[in-house]
Structures are given as structure tokens and as C-alpha cells.
Amino acid sequence: MKVPFQKMHGLGNDFVILDGRDTFLRMDGGRARALADRKTGIGCDQLVVLERSELADVRMRIWNADGGEVESCGNVSRCVALLLGGNHRIETKGGIIVASVDGDDAIVDMGVPSFAWQDIPLAYAMDTAAMPVGWESLQNPFAVNVGNPHIIFFVDDVEAVELDRLGPLIERDPLFPDRINVNVASIGDGFVRLRVWERGAGLTRACGTGACATAVAAISRKLMNGPVEVRLPGGALTIEWAQGTSIRMRGPGTFVFEGMIDLESLV
Template identity: 40%
Template sequence: MKTTNFTKMQGLGNDFIVLHGHDRLPEDAGALALRLCDRHFGVGADGLVFVLPSERADYTMRIINSDGTEAEQCGNAIRCAAKYIHDKGLVEQGRSHLTIETIGAGVQPVVLTFEEGRVTAVRVDMGEPVLGGLAVPTTVDAEKIVEYPLTVDGRELRFTAVSMGNPHCVIFVDDAPGEDLYAWGPKLETHELFPRKTNVEFVTVRSRGHADMRVWERGAGPTLACGTGACATLVAGVLNGVLDREAAVSLKGGDLLIEWNEEDNRVYMTGPAEFVFEGSF
């Protein structure tokens, strides 16, 4: 019976099963993610990450959500993939600059920080935010969607739409940690305004340099952290005039430092990635 080795990793508690050794994404990747990501009968994870060959970058990352659907991009997963690629010796040791290709953002430059030869933090060029309503995508044909009205079950909300290679619905509220994600997340994810569904972020601004965020991830539900969601949060905060272009975004699993650079219009994310354990199936 053939066995496959895996590595369990996490970035601020957003956890992944990382696989390397395939030439391409397996046809049964969705079914495999459903089985392995199950927290009762499988390994347990928010997603399944494949580290694959690339013709344009050092490696390609493909991520399958725990519900079997594919995500275009994932900020916490790409940090985990970068640490995996370096610490597993897939590139020369001590190399601080890598490139990783994703289907949502193309080739993404990554900068590694080391302690005692191991990666402790990863800074990722997350690319330029997409703000056009139809491109995010939403069903609203507008150059930008900022504080757009949305009603769910009688609750009136306003959202800002941002794509970081995947769609985000950012909603500023008085108490983000107190929001009932299970009540509102599924309804917002599948709202008719979002033809490809959406990630949902509830955000409370604490200062111009700090925001609290809680996330319902498309295809995964509530997670402890979402890197692209933190990036979308900062962009939305700038568009709404409540955050500076560099700020800390606090998630349930910890903090990410996000910068939306005014000169190149690109968003940069810095945060940790850690190994949890290894195994085989």
C-alpha cells in the first residue's frame, strides 16, 4: 500500500496539511482535502496545500479548502509554503528571497527572516488590490465599492469590496470579536451580490495603526487567521479613511503587519509560519 508523507503547518493558527512530490495537482485533490482536513476522522486542517513545480517561479502553491473547493490565494498558506520550501531544503539554505506562483496573484516575491538557520517570519508581496466591482467579483458595476449597503435577515450593513486574488467583503463594526460568525458568515458568503461567493471580515478599528478582525473564510468557515483578509482589511481601512497605509491587524490567532505601499500600489504582509508535526497516510 502506497503511503504519502505530509507536514502539518500553521500561520497564526490557520492550519494546513502540506504535500510535496506531485508533478501537478491531483484530480482527486478535492476529495483528498475533504478526507484529510476533517478534524474528527482525518488529520484536521483549514486546507490542503500542494507545493508543485513552476515554470515561472521557484514553486507553485495550490490550496484546496476543507470543503474541497480550490482557493485562488491564501496569505497564511503562502507563508507556510515558503518556510516549508526553505526548511525542507527545496532551495539552498540561507536563501532569503523566493518566488511562489499562485493562481490568484501570479508570481509572488517572498522575503524570509531567519533565526538559527530556520525561517521565523515571512514577508510576502501580495500584489495590487483589485477594487473594481465586477472584477472582485460582485454584481455591482462600480470603479470602487466602499461602504455599499447590504441587508441580511433584516440587518443593515455596509461593506467594502476588495480582491487580493480572492474576493473579500469587509464590514466595519463596533465589536468585531463579538460578532457571531456562524450566524452571519454563511449568509454573507453566499449573498447574491457575490457571484463566486466571498470571504467575510468583520473589523473594528482601534487606532489608525491597529484593527481587530474576525473572519469567515469562503469554503472553510471561521478560522483563527486569514492573510488575504488582513490585507483586504487594511486596504478597506485606507479607502474608508480610518487606517494608515501600514498597520497591525489583530486576528484571533495573532497579529499580522500589513502595508499598502503608495509608490507601487502593492500590499505587503509580514507574519510567522510554524511546523506542527509530520506524518503519513
Template identity: 50%
Template structure:
């Protein structure tokens, strides 16, 4: 698989993370080469030279910065909140600006520097209609969708919420996230027939009106220490079910994000830290 990196050899990269959700960011702005499924798999492999949850490309499209998103299994994703904070940090470091805007597969993202290596990003409006998530079946209320785990007459988990934050999310609300084996049922629900594009699977424990504990199985990546879009989706789902306010701290395995579903325009704002682990040039 090392030959998969042939076209990318010598290109600059950064290894960064947001709350432990880690990325290899490849700078494609000055080359005609593009990321491939095979190269993404090679870069993402934990037993390889790089290893990460997602591979992020920094590109220039029509003169605008563009963030591409690849999962470690080689599939492409529409959004990644933690990576968006990392890209925002890089672009602001380059320009010296306090705010930047860049394109993603899910649309434009705006990032702001808020100090102490913390970045906020505007993730836009959540998509809540069944056809926009998307779901394979029409339903009027995506706050509760028809998925059950366990015996039909006594399910262990049931009635999750569905939200799209640039990619599909399925959120189960539970009393204790440590009591459920997300690594066992996460891949099964990720590929549930109700999700034609697969889904990120979360279990959320509401600990108070402004406090959520969250664990995430990320499609194409598995259990992850943090997932920004999942944190956004969990806050939206919890508020829609009248479990929390429109603003809360969301604690993931890797740390805590501040999420607000802004009432003025329905945009979801996410704030949290980023870390540059190292940088260099790609080699085979």
C-alpha cells in the first residue's frame, strides 16, 4: 500500500487533533494531485507511519480554501467539526486574521479565534427532515425513529433521534453511557437499512440542563475520542426532546466542547481546543 502515496510524496502535512480526535492534514494547494481512497487508507492505518481518525485535505477551489474529508477506511465524509477547527487554526496562523471562512463538502464554514488555542466554528443549520438526513423511510418526527436493540418486547435501546450536521447522526439517550457496549452495536447501527448513507452512532447521557456526556461510533472510523458534528447533533437532539437548553457543555472521551444551537438563526456553534502534534512532508 505504500505505493498509494507515490503522488503525494514530498507534500507538506500536519498531524493535529481536537480533543484527541486526530487528523493527518495534507496540503494540496500547490499541486494537481488529489487524495485517493488508497492513499487515505494508507495514511489512516494505525499500524502505519501516520495513523489517524480522518485524513483532511487542504485545497484551493475557485480561489477559496477547501477542506476535503476522508475516513480511515477510504470513504469520504461531508463534515468534521474537530477538523474544521484545526483547518481554521492553520488558516488563521497563516494569515494572522482572527477569523476565516472556507469551503467543505457540506458548505461554507466560518471559524473564529477565541484565545488559548481555542477555535469556534459555525456549523450551520441542522437538517432535521427525514429526506435531508437522509432516512430510507418517510417519517414525520425524527426526534424518535424506529430502531430497537435487544428483545422486541424488552429492548435495551430504542427510539433514537436522527440529525444531519453535514453527515447523518443517530443518537440514543441513555441513563449511563458506561453501561452500553457502543463498540458492539455501533457498527451494526451504522449500516442499518434506515441509513442509506450510513450514520454516526452516539449514546448521550443528559446530566443536567447544560451538561451532556457523549460517546461516539464514527462511520468509517469506529470509536473516536471526540466527534464535533456528533456533539452538535446531540445538543440539537436533546433540545428538541426538551432534555436540555439550547446551549450545553458536551463531554466526550477526549474532553469537552461548548455547543450552542443559536436561536437567532438556528446555526450550531461549536467551540473547543486544537493541538498541533507535528508537521513534515509525506514519504512512502
């Protein structure tokens, strides 16, 4: 059965989006990996399936390129908002988010961040605002769950960090039973520069939830005042947040191309 798909990206973080609201689409880790393969599939960082929801306007399921299903993705949320148009409540595995469109940008209410160690989750209790742990030069990170789990290290120079080597070590450390997204950030003059090792996807040009998590960490540590401009390799996002409130993320999403794919031929 051939089904339509759309390819989009958020600041270089790219997705294949399938609409399963009217036609049931069987999706699992193997099929998601096949679709994400850049040589034999369509190629993407994440595979997205839209489904009907009993709780919101639409349900959004997300698989990383390694076939693991994840809770949330900020860049996907912006792209889906722009694809659907208007205002929508979107059900994700990490909770319900609210998205709207303003010109070429999407504005997404990502919900209230969680700071408790068991909500990240961590393997055991510790202060998540200044974790007494480290990996080589990366020390005393900040951990937060913004729909999915993130750890943030503030460093002098993000480019000097061997994130391609340290990222997978930290992601799969036993301290993180659900694995973790790894962020390295440096404070600039009125902005934050950020690089992200994304759980299940690797180094990425942009990570919306990583930008949200890093802005929350920077504001919590009084390194920045909101709104925070977060500059990633693929471009910039604007994040607004204050203690006890929801995170609001603003940024673009880009349509690339569309086509048809025979799902049964993949696996």
C-alpha cells in the first residue's frame, strides 16, 4: 500500500511525516529505521505519524532514526503546527502541547518543565540543578525534563567539546535509565550557543526541546534573563520561560518535498 509522506525540517533537523488519521498505518522500530535510512529509505532524523486523538486535536508519535519511540520533539512540533495551520492541541507521549502559527513561525507551548530526579528520570536521587557528576571536562550539569529528558553542561566553548565522542557515553550512562539528550552550551552576549547530541539520533543541527531545556537551565542558574535566543548550528530559536510557567518556543519550520512510499516494501 502506497501512502503519502511529507519531508520537512526545523533548522536542519529533518523529519518524514505520515498522516494516519484516516488510514491506519502500522509503525514499529524496524519500519521507522527503514524509513529513516538515508541510503535505502527516505532519510530523516525522526519519523512522525499523525493519528486521531481522544484527548486533543491530533496525536503525534515520533520515532528516532534508531527506531526508538520518543516522548516529544520541539522541531517536529513546529513543523506539524505549520503543516496543519491554525491553532492545535497536540497529544504526544510526553503530554499535550499547544501550537499556533504566526507568519513563517510556529509558536509552541511545550508545557511546564519537571526538575525532580525521578521525573528526568535518574537512577537515584540527587540535586538536578547542579548534579555532582561529570564526564572528563563536562562537570556539574543541570537536568530537566521538557517532555523528554535533557542534561545541560555550560562550557566556555561549545566547539571545543568532543560531543561526538562524549555524547554517546553520557546518553547511555547507567545514571539515565531512559537514556538522555546531551546539551553543551556557552553564554554569549545576549544569546546562548548550543550543540546537542540527541538520544537515538546523534549530533543534530537543531533540537527544539534541547533549546527549551537549555534556556530553562540558563534562567534557573541566573545566567540569562528571558526571553532567550538559542543559537544552534542550523539557526536560532526564541524561548520564553519563567518559574512555574510553561515554556514557549518560537521558530521556523520548512517544507522540503512530498511523495508516496510503499510501507510494505520496507520491512
